[in-house]
Amino acid sequence: MKKFLSFAAMLMLLLVLAACNNDEKTVTTSTSAGSGDYPEVTFKLAHITPTDHMWHKASEKFKEELESITGGKMSVEIYPASQLGSEADMVQQVEAGSVDMAMITAAYLTSRTPEMAAWFAPYLFDSLEEANKVAQSDLGQQVLKKVEGTGLKGLTYLFAGQRTMVTKDVKINSTDDLNGLKLRVTPSPALQSFYRNAGAAPESLSLTEVYSALQTGVIDGMDMDLDATITNKYAEIAKYVAVTNHMVWPSTILTNEKKFNALSQDAQDAVTQAWKVASEFAVTTRAGQEEEFRKELESQGMEVYDLDASVFEKQIEAFDSEYGGQSDLIKQFIEANR
Numbered sequence: 001m002k003k004f005l006s007f008a009a010m011l012m013l014l015l016v017l018a019a020c021n022n023d024e025k026t027v028t029t030s031t032s033a034g035s036g037d038y039p040e041v042t043f044k045l046a047h048i049t050p051t052d053h054m055w056h057k058a059s060e061k062f063k064e065e066l067e068s069i070t071g072g073k074m075s076v077e078i079y080p081a082s083q084l085g086s087e088a089d090m091v092q093q094v095e096a097g098s099v100d101m102a103m104i105t106a107a108y109l110t111s112r113t114p115e116m117a118a119w120f121a122p123y124l125f126d127s128l129e130e131a132n133k134v135a136q137s138d139l140g141q142q143v144l145k146k147v148e149g150t151g152l153k154g155l156t157y158l159f160a161g162q163r164t165m166v167t168k169d170v171k172i173n174s175t176d177d178l179n180g181l182k183l184r185v186t187p188s189p190a191l192q193s194f195y196r197n198a199g200a201a202p203e204s205l206s207l208t209e210v211y212s213a214l215q216t217g218v219i220d221g222m223d224m225d226l227d228a229t230i231t232n233k234y235a236e237i238a239k240y241v242a243v244t245n246h247m248v249w250p251s252t253i254l255t256n257e258k259k260f261n262a263l264s265q266d267a268q269d270a271v272t273q274a275w276k277v278a279s280e281f282a283v284t285t286r287a288g289q290e291e292e293f294r295k296e297l298e299s300q301g302m303e304v305y306d307l308d309a310s311v312f313e314k315q316i317e318a319f320d321s322e323y324g325g326q327s328d329l330i331k332q333f334i335e336a337n338r
Helices: 002-030 054-069 087-096 114-120 128-135 138-145 189-197 207-216 226-231 257-261 265-287 290-299 309-324 328-337
Strands: 041-046 074-079 101-105 152-160 163-167 182-184 201-203 221-225 240-243 249-256 303-306
Touching (some): 138 328, 189 201, 309 328
Parallel strands (some): 041 074
Antiparallel strands (some): 101 249, 152 249
């Protein structure tokens, strides 16, 4: 009888262990790629940069990651280089739901979401990594949330290189050299305020118009990152790049709030996770390319030189005072990171 009871107990134990193993296999299978509640869908994603710019590469990384997570059920069609129009056009298309996602510069959004100006406080961040960390913070997310209210939802930030000053003929060594200089600046009140305070005459042109405007003398230079200076071939016309790194340059990933909320939780999580991977990829990759880009522009005949923040001390103080007084959130953002 004792032997029989021992055998029965052992048999029960084996059955329980087998059941546990089966449960573990079920859990593993249910969380594997493509096994979640994912719809068969292809998102339309639009942005303004050429296909060799970091933002387009990040778009491709997002597409690759999303397809990997969902087993190909969710995919992406990318429309680069303003194929679907200007940033204003793309924002309207996202609001209407005809475009699923758009990469819109925070600079453009300052005209409709004033709190975005917080990102353009001059010399607020020493590196892209630092800025990206703040983007994920509570204050960074509070700023991003301000885009909502017209059918838009902000998913995340995506960074390109920091801003520099590219000029055709005039070498900038001080604010005196900026006096009256016609510079293409993204149509953003915050950026234009910085340049006006420095004595320049900011001009609002779309990215597609800049090359011809520089070539014909409509503008004398531009506020630009090194990435776009290379990809848009400005070295064919301009002589100088003052590496000021005076502002970081985030874009925001916008989607249609109603359409996003209609997705299953698994699908929403997949989109969010894929953008997180793409964002980290962009920052890590771009941060390591600074010296490479400088050498590339020098090899194309440009003089690339550093210009210290001390040149713009008055402009830094003026910006903090003006924009910190406009919004408690901007003031908190600047004070937390200055």
